Amino acid sequence: MKGREGDLVPHPARAISHGMARKHVNLGRAPAKADLPSKLCEACRRPFSWRRKWARDWEQVRYCSDRCREAGR
Numbered sequence: 001m002k003g004r005e006g007d008l009v010p011h012p013a014r015a016i017s018h019g020m021a022r023k024h025v026n027l028g029r030a031p032a033k034a035d036l037p038s039k040l041c042e043a044c045r046r047p048f049s050w051r052r053k054w055a056r057d058w059e060q061v062r063y064c065s066d067r068c069r070e071a072g073r
């Protein structure tokens, strides 16, 4: 009967494959792109996301493009 206890001990190979599966899930996560902030353009009402050129004045940005900014005025 004592031989059955051996089955309850986790198998080393099993534990390793489990860790690899976890790593795989992390690699499949969405890229950092999803973390970028986004706004709704006041002219065309379409959402647009953060762009590097707005890094300094993102707070003031209200339109997705120069064209929309002129249309909104």
Ligand SMILES: [Zn+2]
Residues within 6 Å of the ligand: 041, 042, 043, 044, 045, 046, 063, 064, 065, 068
């Ligand atoms: Zn727009």
